[in-house]
Amino acid sequence: MKLKDGVEVIECLDEEDPGSEGHCLRNIFRLMEVKSKYSSVNSIEDLIALIAESRYKYIHVSAHGKVSARGKFSGWWTPNGIGSRKNFTKYSFKSNAVAIVSTACMSGSEGFGKFIVNDLGAKYYIGPSRSPKFYINAAIK
Known part of the structure; x- marks a missing residue:
């Protein structure tokens, strides 16, 4: 299957x-003339469905990071559920994306990154190890 050039932006807003x-x-x-698609989701089920169905080479997940009481990343936050590794494994799919980029706080944890690559099938995963700063976020073309 040929993937579309560009970025699918999936956003989980409160x-x-x-x-x-x-x-x-x-x-x-748009200014950079990079093809893109924007979607807003409210649930982890919708986030998972869009990641699974995306035909774009790159996916950017704009969400908050759910952090445990011990300060560990536990998943992507949505208003209606958490995208933890456990929740993702309830759905059997492989992402078609070459790379998934996340700006959720602490989503660059080694374990979650390995899960995105090894289990979800993206070739690359980029996420911040702490709270993201605007000047260190990356846009991929």
Whole structure:
């Protein structure tokens, strides 16, 4: 299957979020003439479905990171559920994406990164090891 060039931006917003990182990225991609698609989700099931169905080479997940009481990353947050490794394994799929990029806090943890590559099938995974800073986020073309 031939994948589409460009980036699919999947965003998990809370009503209290001050703005939309996903819309900002989509506008930047338009300026750069990079093909992109924007989707907003409210549940982990919808997030998983979009990752599984995406035909774009690159996926950017814009979400909050769920961090445990011990300060460990436990999954992508949505208003209706957490995208933990355990929740992902309930669904049997392989991502078609070459790379998945995440800006969720601490989502660059080694264990989650290995899960995205080894279990979900993306060739590359990029995520911050701490709280993301705007100047270290990457856009891939």
